[in-house]
Amino acid sequence: MSEGIGARVARKEDKRFITGKGKYTDDIRMENQAYAAFVRSPHAHARVTGIDASAAEAMDGVVAVLNGAQLTGDGIGNIICGWAITSKDGSPMNMGAWSALATEKVRYVGDAVAVVIADSQAQARLAAEAVDVSYEVLPAVAMADKAMEGNAPQIHDNAPGNMVYDWEIGDEAATDAGLAAATHITELEITNNRLSPNPMEPRSAVATFDASEDHYTLYTTSQNPHVARLVLSAFYNVAPEHKLRVIAPDVGGGFGSKIYIYPEEITCLWASMKTGRSVKWTSDRSEAFLTDAHGRDHISTAKMGFDANGKITGFKVDTIANFGAYMSLFSSAVPTYLYATLLSGQYNISNVYCGVKGIYTNTVPVDAYRGAGRPEACYLIERMLETAARELNIDPAELRRRNFIQSFPHETPVIMTYDAGDFDGNLDKAQAAANLAGFPARKAEAAARGKLRGIGYSCYIEACGIAPSAAVGSLGAGVGLWESAEVRVNPVGTIEVLTGSHSHGQGHETTFAQIVAERFGVPIDNVSIVHGDTDKVQFGMGTYGSRSGAVGMSAIVKAMDKVEAKVKKIAAHTLEASEDDIVIEGGEVKVAGTDKSMAWHEVGLSAYMAHNLPEGMEPGLKEGAFYDPVNFTFPSGTYIAEVEVDPDTGVTEVVQFTAADDFGTIINPMIVEGQVHGGVAQGIGQAMLEQVIYDDDGQLVTGSYMDYTMPRASDVPFYTIEHNTTVCPNNPLGIKGCGEAGAIGAPPAVINAITDAIGTNDLQMPATPQAVWNALQMVKAPMAAE
């Protein structure tokens, strides 16, 4: 089957994108459309003492200027975080109030205080500048460690010490004992740099209120339109769900940043009702840097103990996580259940303990960004292992092998149960593909050119396919994390699959069609995938956490099971055979071992003609299913980076990057490898280029591509990708997920390679030329350096 599971099929959705016919939110223009421009705080922390909109209201084209008092007065609810985390003392997390338009206080630069609705975008933006907001400026704090200090400004009244929560996992006493028994302890202080997700399509929303039906329609850049509708309805009181349609059309990348329901969508919906106009807002990149949720931003201290054989005796971590000014939708889960639960890595460790303090600062909210917690965990573990190997003078691959988990299922001390994997196999494949044996010669050749060549490993594991609903519910999640699907076979045999997953670059229109082609033998061109519209798809939890394959496709499989059962019944009835003897093969429905068959489309036609169906069978051929995973999935792999450092300048080039991933079953290797390419590039970006910087007053310094370094084509190499597949035992296709691996696994491999090249472990991300050069000066003259 050339189009089924495992086939490198070119993407069906490409044609509209390569011809300029994609339909993104900003491409949509409604009749009678007006434009929104937000009045944003220039201060990181201030009391709003007055808003004078009179000058703006008098300007050409201005329809309305609306503020937070009006918004809350109309009953629009505060923005919420959907995962309740309990501190170690049993107290609930301290969620500060977050209104879509600030009322009394602003808490970060970019916090919206008012919105101008005008006939054109230019008019709206000019008028927004003319809204005169009076502020009483308050002291601000941008760094999480500083926000914990006693004299730090208080950002929310209900969060003393700016503490969101003080949470822990693992057995601290046992871990301390494990460390006490160690013959060697490796200790590192590690920051995980703050990042801006930067999907290339800026966020956008077009909201329309139809007064005659009391009905709202929202086009928006969302990874999960049903969740948006649910939250907009249940918590923000915009409209009841049956009066609100949310459509996420073509979406230009998300990486987590388009999971959340932001103030702008809420405001556009409400403003549409207030003004009787369709209201469009499209972010520009500067606004995106100010307002899109950021990622990472951890400060950690970590201790790992080893016995005389190099076996890990304990791993203890303390982490401070910067939440920004408000708790975004998923934020609380990221530095807890998506992070600390992965701190056992690929290793058989009896004792792991992690304490996490979540801290408010005067910065934009921090939430899940590609990998979400797992890159932070992987970076810690893999830097610890590599550093320990250097300290113990053991080969870094060998030290890992001594500690690898060898049998499955394996229960870690941080509540995960790994179901399958082959960590030695991943490492073997990566080492072979990277031509490890040739490294000394490559290093010598580089040295002859005046370059320092280094090699670094990363053996990552992640928990994907989020997640079993009851399990996450017991941990505080506010929703179930199942997925739904509907498979409709038309009377002519073509098939529509309605899925709650959302594709914003992942290629679902192709991959999902391939599993249908595999199952029913129809060409993928006869299968269409419908997603992203709450009026079409019954429900869905959306796409994030590498869940569309493991969870979304599992729902499709469940629906296909039901379709297949009905097809077999119809065929058995028509062909006068036993259901058990019916097989579906090559586009035909056959009686096994005979020449009796029906074409696939004849079954569809029979189902809808309903002239001759089995007794009591309903007409039609359409089945739906909800799939709730029974466990997380655990993609794993080994990445090996090789870098060359120019000692004159600190400029570092990733010259070779090898990935050996275990993603479980792969439907379309071309698409899966594309996910790895993109993830690795983002990982290299985190390791060497990207960092959001706020100054001490909470002003965003990296507010555009002039100062925030995006990976460009010349910053990254061609990647070598290998697959080392163990099938996931817990879902029908055996899929583990591939969307985040690159971003999780790459940063430690790159930093381990750079520190190998320059001969010091004292290096934080991003390893910019300046940072690497500084580290080299420390190596040369540790006392003299600044």
Next chain:
Amino acid sequence: MTSVTMTVNGKSVTREVPDTTLLSEFLREDLRLTGTHVGCDTSQCGACVVHVDGKAVKSCTTLAAAQDGAAVTTIEGVASGGDLHPMQAAFNQHHGLQCGFCTPGMIMAGIDMVNRYQAEGKALTSEAIRHELEGNICRCTGYHNIVKAIEDAASNMSTVPAAAE
């Protein structure tokens, strides 16, 4: 307001627009050619690249009024009839796009660089492609397949014999 006349994708168009109208806005809002995208405001991402008088330029960084009289080609204009341009076909074949947002600019930049290198008789190596893409940012693909696609399209667009290098 200024009256602007251009030849866009082979057709003459005239519109009255404010003097502040960017070429990208003229294409997207006045002509509703929404394949040209805007991904930044500092002229770095390249999602807005179109051809003006045969050369790749950033349509977000030039005024429509300043391009009065110009011949403009957008992503909607590069296929001939039903046939994809070799650069478009290569992006599909090599999986050179994921979310598709940077893709129009990438394709327009790719065609431009192949044209320039072929005009000068220079070989378009993968290293040269990476360098030439300095003004085009993609967040999805890690560039691997974009570089492969442009390399392949260059060979399919080739008018210069291979021996020329």
Next chain:
Amino acid sequence: MYPTKYHKAESVAGAVAALAAAEDGRVLSGGQTLIPTMKQHLAAPSDLVDVRNVAGMQGVTVGPGTVTIGAATKHADVAASAELRQHIPGLAALAGGIGDPAVRAMGTLGGSIANNDPAADYPSAVLALNATVITDRREIAADDYFDGMFATALEDGEIVTGVRFPVPTRAAYSKFPNPASRYAMVGVFVAETGGSVRVAVTGAGSDGVFRHGGLESALSANFSAGAVDGVAVEADMMMSDIHASAAYRAHLVSVVAKRAVDAALA
């Protein structure tokens, strides 16, 4: 952007007149800096006078011992000029490395030096080559032209129409790009003319493009990369920002100067 009035000038005189008539007019050339600045509401000229099509401001002209480049000549055309590649290849190479291909297809020499961005490439060439800036009303020696960040000797309403570069014995530019913007974080142009060397540094100085006397003396005595080693490049005159400290920039000036010397000798 804020409202503005666009004018297309046909001649230098017409452009000067349009600027004079404007309340707060600006010359628009390639627009690769001005348009983004206006989009971000950081500039709000009442009028834009587009000089891209002005006759006499185009192209590369070789004279006795000089090459003159029209102010409205695009970077791509400067880079591709066979005459320039023959006479001052280092300048053609500089133009071929400005921004990215799409920027080079629009941006112009005149726009670059009139704006005098402290991280722009061209000012270093104008200064190191001891060029003469030609305006609608006078000629200005390079040493008198640049006046700190974003500041020049140009009067209100004065338009750069071209730059005349003396042909050096050898010259080259080397750039260490800012990782984010790809503007010069440190750019060094070295030019030797008859045994005398001028060295101009862009991107690094806390007050824009500047000449470095120490490097000039050392390279005038011995035009080799090795000569740079003995020259102290002080950090106190360097810019410091999130991308590079003053000390790192000072170090890079030496490294990049050596690379420029090597390129000039190649």
